[in-house]
Amino acid sequence: MQDRVGVREAADHMDRAVGQGIRPVAAAFLEQQPMLVLGAADPGSGAVWASLLTGEPGFVRATAPHQISVVGGVRAGDPLTTALAAPDTPVGTIALDPRTRRRMRLNGRARPTSRGLAIVADQVFSNCPKYLQRRESYETVDRVSATALRGPELTPGQREFVESSDTFFLSTVHEHGADASHRGGNPGFVRATSPRELSWPDYPGNAMFLSLGNLTVDPRAGLLFLDWVSGSVLQLTGTARTEFDRDGERTVRFLVDEVVETPAHSPLTWSAPEYSAANPGLER
Template sequence: MEDHRIPKPFHAGELEAQRLAGGGPAGAPIRDRMPDQHRHFFPLLPFLCVGALDDLGWPVATLLSAPPGFATSPEADRLDVAALPPEDDPVARHLREGASIGMLGIELPTRRRNRVNGVVTRQSAQGFSMQVRQSFGNCPKYIRVRTLARVPRSQGPVQSFETEEGDQLPPAAVQMIAQCETLFVATASGPAAQPLARGVDISHRGGPAGFVRLAGRVLTVPDYPGNRFFNTLGNMLLEPRAALVLADFATGDMLHLQGVAEVNWRPDALPTDPLAQRAWTFRVVRGWLRPGAFPYAGE
C-alpha cells in the first residue's frame, strides 16, 4: 500500500541541524498529501496557525479563527479554508495565489497537532485553498492543555512598532511574553532547498510561563527534546528571518513579531533550564499588537 512518503524530505539546513544536534529521526513520515486521519482532524479545529511570506520575503505568522468546520480537505492533496485574516492582520494581504504557506492544526484540549505546508492555489473573498506538498504529525509534548470557548471581544486599534539596537518592546508586549505558555514560530527554507522540501513552516513551542526569556528586544527560546526533524532550526540555518505569534487567552490580545533568529547549539545554552538541549534567540525587528483579536478564551 502506497503511503506517499517523500523519499528525501529534508533540505540541507535540516540535515545540518540534525548533524549539529547529534542525529536525526529514526524515520520521517513526511508525505506529499494528507492521510485520512489528518483530513478528518482539520474540520474539528476552531483556529489554524498560519505562516506566509511578506513582499520582502520575511515570514509572517497569525492565528486564523472561525467556527469549527471552516477547514476541510475535499481531496488528499488539498485543504480548503473558508476564512481570511482581517485587514489589520499582517498576514492578510500575503495569502495570494502562488504564495508559499505553512499551517499547523493544533487541538489544545487533546494536545494533538498536525502540520501541512504547500502553496495557495485559490483565493477569494470567502477564503483560500492550498495544494498540500508536505503533511506530517507532531508529538504532543509541551502543549499547554486548554479548553477553548468562543467569547465576544472588544477589538482595539493595532499598535505597530519597529525596533533598533537598545530598544525595549512596548510594555504590553513585554507582559504577554512574560506570561506566554504557547508560542508559534514561522520560518522559511529559502529558495536553495530542493522543491519537495522547500517552503514555509509554522511550529509550536510551549512551556511554563517564563520559558521564553526577554532582554531588551531579544527573546531566547529553549529547544526541548522532540521528533528530531529540526524543521524550524534547519530553516533558520538557511534563512534566519522568522516570525512569531502568540495570543493572550484571557484578553484575546495577539502579538505578531518579525525578527532575526540565531541558534545556540551548546547543550548548556540555557543552564537555568535543565530540559533545554539548545536554544535560539530572536531579535525583534518589528511587531504588531492587536488588542482583542483572538476570539477564544481558554483555561
C-alpha cells in the same frame, strides 16, 4: 542540523512520516478545530510573519486528498494580507487542539478563493504532544477587534506578556516553502532580554529540526503569541539564530524588527492550562 546534533539515524522514522496526502483521520481532526496558525513571508518587505485564523469548526476542511480550504482567511490589516492575496504563496500551517494535545502541520502553496483560501499540500504530518499545554474547553465570545498597535520594539507590557506565556508559534521559511511550528514550556521559558531581543531554550523534540534547519539557511522568522483568555494577539517579525552551549543544550535568540499587537483579535476564550509534564523546570 541533524548531523550536527547527531540524530540523523534517529530522525529517519520521522522523515518517513511526512507525506503529501491528508488521511481521513487528519481530515476529521481539521474539521473539529476553531483555529489555525499560518506562516509566510510578505512578498514586498520579505518579512516573515505568523498569523492566527479562527472560525466555527469546519472553517478548515480537506476538500481533496492534497488540499484544504480555509473560510475567511486573515483579518483585514494582518501583516500577511498581501501575501495571501497572491497566487501560489508558500505557507506553513499548524492546527493545534489544546483539548486533546494533538497537532497537525500542513505546508504547501496558498491561493485566494471567493470564500478565503485554498492550500495545496506539499508536506503533511503530525507531532507528539510534548510541551503542549492542555486546555479543556473554549467559548466563543462576541468581541470587536481593536486597531492594531505597531512598533519597532516591545513595550514593557508586551515584554511582560511574552515572559508570562506558556505557548507561542514560530514561522520559518526556506528556498522552496514555509513552515509553522509550536513551542511550549512553563511560563518564563521565553525571556525578553531587551525590548528588541527574545530567547528561549530549544527543548528536545522529534529530531526533525525543520524550524532550526530553516533558520540555518534563512534567519528570517515570525512569532505569534496568543492571550488564551482575552483573545489578544502579539505578532513579531525579525531574525533568529541558534546558539549551542558546551553541554549540548541549544538556545534560540530572536532579534525584533517589528511588532504588531491586536487586542481582542480572537473570539475564543480558553480555559486555564494544565501544563505538560514534559516541560522542563526553569532556572533564572
